[in-house]
Amino acid sequence: MTVAAPPVPHYVPAPVATETLEYADLAVIDLAKFGTREGKAKLTAEVRSAMKDKGFFYVINHGLTQQETDRMFDIANVPLAQVSEEEKHKFDGKMQQTGSYQGYKPRQYWHVDNGVRDQIEHYNMNKNLQRKDHPNALKPYLSEVQEFIKYNHFNILFPLLKLLALGMGFDENTFIPLHNFDATGETFLRFMKYYPRTEDDEQKTKNVWLKGHTDFGSVSILWSQPVTALQLICPDGKWRYVSHIPNALVINAGDALEFMSGGFYKATIHRVIQPPPSQQGAQRLGVFYFAMPDDNVKIHPLPNAQEWEERRFSDEDAPTMEEYRKGRIIAYGNSETKKLDGKENVEVQMIGKVLVKHYN
Template structure:
């Protein structure tokens, strides 16, 4: 059957009353997953399937709207908050357009928030209940993210609140709703739903519908599928967790195949990231192992000295180059690093 990603029951961290032995088992399972490939499924997460199904249904209604209507919420109107809709092929990975359209969202914040990538969302008013459902989903997954980070802290023999104290008491939460329209395969060119990449932050929590297409590059195994599993999320660690752990835990490349199934595919990734102003540094006393020569993009997660926000801005400026000058204009928004 080949290599399969592990399935981890996180309920002992979600429920207040749980056996210590159950928590220790989860900690070990997460450590093993992060040491091997950095991907795992989560079950027992406590997020109601009704909420997920409602988000799925409302998202499909939005993507079924005509292009002119969807363009009323285009990212150009989101300014430096980096929120809104982008059309099919409007996002680049490794300089190539992804075969998906999407809606960029995040924590609902004030219009005059001083930081880039912070501010109000552009909620489509044509879909009744969409705003409330999105905000409820962001809140529930954010709470789940805190619980997973507790387990990750313990997996590194740290205090359970290590990440919360240093980076995620006020995390940067970014949410995407992606629609991979079904395509006709073109043998003349290599096209992907999303090209090969790693995620930038600490933790990604993804819900995917029943169509599938996600692929993970596992060391010594090559590309393997990460198919949908009912009532589960799939998690992966990002570049900042690789940086914090000195390379002990590696952010794993992944991609999404071109959707040729005849049906549109939805996915809901939430990125649970360090505070924008945080200076992310390796755990004190940990040995650093830089594998930049082996990484998909040949870059090092240890080479920058700025805040996480500055790292993120440079990365996403490559994803949406046409919006770079608008969304990355921080001249009037000085960023003060948070002490580690």
């Protein structure tokens, strides 16, 4: 990628947290090693171990400079900060009706807990930017955004999918035909901002901004940013923070990868909570690339995949990616959940014939 005109207002993120916090010990994957046979073999073992151990890891040396990354964060702020509420309404994604994240998700759309609704806004773009129109303020940057999407897909996602396949003892291209760039599907880029909440809302939700959940796609790519709020459940059952590494990526597995691998890789439970005191009051701007198999892919275990310790559904009941993502999007934050027997902090709901859990 190359940094290019036109100019864009610079987004200044919050300074890093000054507190001493408990961070998850996550592997750091150097993607520059992917280009050699020896490097690929080493990365295969590292990614396999990281994904099976914690389901989260960092990626460095992905090929984009800090300057290019900073510019994409500048662009990410445009549809959130420089578009009027009236125009945003025209591009409302209407997720409950469409089962798609394309367009805006407005603030206060999801119920968090005890009557408190979220303060999260995001603008989502399908990997094919031509599928929808976009706000006027974003249009001068769409060619760069499309280039960035392609870079995420071919230069980051595909190498990771190859390493994940090799880690299962499969041909490295096993997952690639299931993630066609030009096929019908909902792989998308997200620009997202978390806004500060009132102290009353923090108390009612016990400082939880987004409940513990798993992503529903295959691989999630988060471009690291400094506001410390993302946590994951570690193997010992404790919530720990994900640290910020400048110009690094944070990678995690989603449900579709768990389903297709037969549980060899497990979707990772994570949540977002109120930042520590040194960052409270700051906005949290994020850039994400959420990869999903093509809409028509049945997301059941691949041939010879390891079986789940506790099978989630039969092959006959396996949803397509389209069915599953529509169900998850429509239901999340807007449909009834119930407490799981014996688990006070676990809530469940059925998406088709798949039991989905949320961790409060």
